[in-house]
Amino acid sequence: MEARIIGLKGCGKTTLVAALAEGRGEGHIATVHVGDPRVRTLSEIFQPKKTTFAEFKVQEAAWPEASARKGEMERYLDSVAGGQLYLQVLRAFDSDLLGEPAHPEADLEELDREFLLFDLIRVERAFERAKKAPLPDIGKKALVRCQEALESETPLREVDFDASQLSFIRGYQFLTLIPQLLLVNTQSESGWDDGRLEPLTRGRQVVAFPFSDALEVSRLSAEEQDEYAAALGLPGPAAEVVARAAFSQLGLISFLTTGSDEVRAWPIRKGETAREAAGAIHSDIQRGFIRAEVVPFTDFMSHGGNMKACRDAGVLRIEGKDYVVADGDIINFRFNV
Numbered sequence: 001m002e003a004r005i006i007g008l009k010g011c012g013k014t015t016l017v018a019a020l021a022e023g024r025g026e027g028h029i030a031t032v033h034v035g036d037p038r039v040r041t042l043s044e045i046f047q048p049k050k051t052t053f054a055e056f057k058v059q060e061a062a063w064p065e066a067s068a069r070k071g072e073m074e075r076y077l078d079s080v081a082g083g084q085l086y087l088q089v090l091r092a093f094d095s096d097l098l099g100e101p102a103h104p105e106a107d108l109e110e111l112d113r114e115f116l117l118f119d120l121i122r123v124e125r126a127f128e129r130a131k132k133a134p135l136p137d138i139g140k141k142a143l144v145r146c147q148e149a150l151e152s153e154t155p156l157r158e159v160d161f162d163a164s165q166l167s168f169i170r171g172y173q174f175l176t177l178i179p180q181l182l183l184v185n186t187q188s189e190s191g192w193d194d195g196r197l198e199p200l201t202r203g204r205q206v207v208a209f210p211f212s213d214a215l216e217v218s219r220l221s222a223e224e225q226d227e228y229a230a231a232l233g234l235p236g237p238a239a240e241v242v243a244r245a246a247f248s249q250l251g252l253i254s255f256l257t258t259g260s261d262e263v264r265a266w267p268i269r270k271g272e273t274a275r276e277a278a279g280a281i282h283s284d285i286q287r288g289f290i291r292a293e294v295v296p297f298t299d300f301m302s303h304g305g306n307m308k309a310c311r312d313a314g315v316l317r318i319e320g321k322d323y324v325v326a327d328g329d330i331i332n333f334r335f336n337v
């Protein structure tokens, strides 16, 4: 999974990349380790050679240098396409450098409006081109639906396209088709009310915290991060908080594997079966799938973090290939190759 960090100039995008990277960032790009506390707990229990967190990439879509030829916003919009999720950053802190007081509502409205307009222009250009090279029927219908939605200020991510329409319009890289999270960069030690954005969120989750504080927290060791985050009144380390919201917005969950070699979290789509989940690890395990031995993380912990105790108590279940994997399932796949 790859997320794009977007937002107006100075809202805190680069600061967020740094906070999410926990020291592993390279300017505008970072690999985020999903700070899953279950993985840490299992790692303490199993003491494996290797502990692997789920991860995803983030990339900042930075503002272009000023240019006389084309408007800044226009050039920005040309550069933001890509990724499966937008993390839209909104500035809610005041800064002498930036001068103007924060107005996150207006900023959100501005970028939302620009996204709608950008997509609408794309649709209109597609119709223009279709005069010379006609579109397939399904494509025409899909684009008409896009146009209707955009003209009534509905982002395309809210439109219920069928699979064939969706695969057609994906080719256009519409900006409003990509799901979004709203990340509010708040002022340290001053109140913030999520309700302020309520009329504008349109189903997007809102996560608010001061990025500058999150950056300080991210510089500490994993063990110290929780405590310092709590002391600063943060909902948790940024990588954990943002990953949790991103996973839930995209319908992703994690299953877990354990052992003396490796403890690891594997992200999959909610609704995937045991056999599909096996494929996340290796195609051989999927192909040779026999059964899955499953213990939910919470059951594992309530049985003393001991597999044998789980087996004896009957909370370790044997599941077949069609079992729908749940978030936090600890799974041992039986397979032959």
Ligand SMILES: Nc1nc2c(ncn2[C@@H]2O[C@H](COP(=O)(O)OP(=O)(O)O)[C@@H](O)[C@H]2O)c(=O)[nH]1
Residues within 6 Å of the ligand: 007, 008, 009, 010, 011, 012, 013, 014, 015, 016, 093, 094, 095, 097, 185, 186, 187, 188, 210, 211, 212, 213
């Ligand atoms: N006071 C305060 N300043 C911040 C915060 N986050 C970022 N800044 C400052 O705002 C400026 C712009 O931040 P930056 O991350 O570069 O924004 P970008 O243009 O969106 O990449 C920098 O000087 C940051 O140090 C914050 O949470 N609080």
Ligand SMILES: [Mg+2]
Residues within 6 Å of the ligand: 013, 014, 015, 060, 062, 063
């Ligand atoms: Mg930047």
